[in-house]
């Protein structure tokens with residue numbers, strides 16, 4: 001009797017929580033549950049399903065159309081953790097302003113941001129993108145080539161960033177990156193920024209962008225960027241990809257050189 005009363009007393013609390021965090025519940029449902037169920041039902045991984053859709057609907061050689069088709073799939077079918085169109089516009093604007101000749105992306109996933117960045121590169125520039133998971137890399141490779149970018153413009157490197165970064169100079173010929181987009185696991189941001197510094201891979205004045213610094217967040221990375229004295233740092237506040245109601249942000253760091 002008493003335990004039933006206690007349980008009943010919790011219901012308003014649970015309902016309040018559910019209402020308050022409804023957008024996160026929807027995210028959990030769309031990003032985790034639906035994907036997991038579809039994986040089981042179809043036997044085909046989500047990224048591969050997305051690629052099949054893109055292949056069937058996108059115009060080959062038209063990067064903007066490839067990106068729009070991805071967005072369509074994410075809105076109509078399932079969630080993918082692409083940078084998405086809203087944050088993508090921030091990326092595009094900054095890329096256009098800086099016109100870098102050497103760009104590094106950490107965390108390729110299906111190649112969405114890779115295509116977005118590649119289409120905004122100045123003539124003769126090169127983009128290096130690093131992906132840990134070979135299954136994602138296989139999808140990204142097809143997406144990048146479908147969008148019309150060859151190996152002379154985009155080099156996809158498969159491996160964990162902590163192993164790839166120390167080899168970028170000797171093995172891949174990237175002397176200094178002028179523009180870095182970090183969008184891999186958030187807990188790796190700080191370590192990899194310090195690895196880039198240690199291997200002298202950041203050009204003076206380089207722009208380092210880091211996605212998802214508000215959701216799910218990268219507090220140690222942000223604290224370091226703001227306090228180490230090597231960067232000017234600002235956060236572009238926006239929303240999570242494909243979820244306008246969930247606040248998120250991209251950190252923009254400008255490297256002032258070693259101190």
Ligand SMILES: C[S@@+](CC[C@H](N)C(=O)[O-])C[C@H]1O[C@@H](n2cnc3c(N)ncnc32)[C@H](O)[C@@H]1O
Pocket residue numbers: 081082083084106107108109110111112113114130131132133136159160161162183184185188
């Ligand atoms: C959020 S997704 C990247 C989305 C992509 N930048 C886009 O906007 O289209 C994160 C990706 O980073 C990869 N990743 C995670 N940790 C990594 C690491 N240490 N090195 C390389 N890739 C990593 C994951 O396998 C995943 O594919």
